[in-house]
Amino acid sequence: MSATLGFIGTGIMGAPMVLNLLAAGHRVKVWNRSGERLAALAEAGAQVCQHPAEVSVGAAALLCMLSDGPTCDHLLFGEQGAAAGLAQGSVVAVMSSIPVPTARQQAARCQALGLEYLDAPVSGGERGAREGNLAIMAGGSAAAFAQAEGYLSALGRPVHVGPAGCGELAKLVNQLIVASTLATVAEGLLLAERGGADPAKVRQALAGGFADSPILRQHGERMINADFRPGGPAKWQAKDTRTALAEAASLGLALPVAKVVDGLYAAMVEAGDGDLDHAGIIRQLRRANGESV
Incomplete structure (x- = not known):
């Protein structure tokens, strides 16, 4: 209606x-x-x-x-x-x-x-x-x-x-999984590249396996093509990981992986990339490895 x-x-x-x-x-x-x-x-x-x-x-x-x-x-x-x-x-x-x-x-x-x-x-x-x-x-x-x-x-x-509140709690779960997966996909593509493999072919080879995901398919392609036009700006991803850690702390819960990923996104925003798509986390990992971006 x-x-x-x-x-x-x-x-x-x-x-x-x-x-x-x-x-x-x-x-x-x-x-x-x-x-x-x-x-x-x-x-x-x-x-x-x-x-x-x-x-x-x-x-x-x-x-x-x-x-x-x-x-x-x-x-x-x-x-x-x-x-x-x-x-x-x-x-x-x-x-x-x-x-x-x-x-x-x-x-x-x-x-x-x-x-x-x-x-x-x-x-x-x-x-x-x-x-x-x-x-x-x-x-x-x-x-x-x-x-x-x-x-x-x-x-x-x-x-x-x-x-009330549980929708936002579910979103925090979503954001932790997304942020961590984005960072892991970026690390994997960098490893492939540094080791001499074609990252695009590695992404293709992983399709259909347990490592496959919408993030590997969609954002992995963005990373390979350096296409960081914002669909989900990194500054909002950083806001959400920070919020998730605060909620976890209020519950007495330690989330060590989320803490590392939150630090990566905070550094990305501090470096001036906050308005880029959150797939741009690969740029922060390149910086951390001494590469220019």
Whole structure:
């Protein structure tokens, strides 16, 4: 069934997500801090709003695809925040990667306003957003998930993983696996190259084996071709590994592999590569081995 939806944050991921919601027959009201990103969405049928509070008026659900927790808090609950304009019983789905405690605090604030809440971060990058096959990890009540599942299904594969905060927890698990695999793929390709093998042929030879993965296929190719146009910027990967380590520490859990990988991404950002795709971690490993990049 079609519905009116609000959507805040139409960047690399958000813009194609809006297009998929429109293609599914929904009416979508949009706002983005950088207004130039909205022209193409308006041409596709989205209603451009002048401030966040306008986005939520008449919307059955509000979806947020923003950079971090403080930005979500400000645009949801700050002056002219979007949450205040929603009718009671509407759903707020925060699809950003934010800390677990932040998601739980947002859920409590929404509950006080009479709103349902989901923390529903995604994985799949720009390609997954364009193709509408994002992995969507949703935390919140079963009722909130049932209410939003139809909308989220236009964007990918939503799975209800537990109460509020659990979507973000699942995303942290995802990010640790992605970050560690990216670093390992980069190390493997460097080993092949330094040893005299053709990295592209090694990648081809591993296809179908236990080492194969979407990361080896997609990001391995990026590494070989030095194509680091951002689908998932390294600075956000670094933010997520840092957040995962903080969450683990709060649980008394040591994650030694994640700690090393987090250090690599922090160094990559410090070196000025934070806006490159996270596959650019191979550049940081080249630096660590004395190569110029």
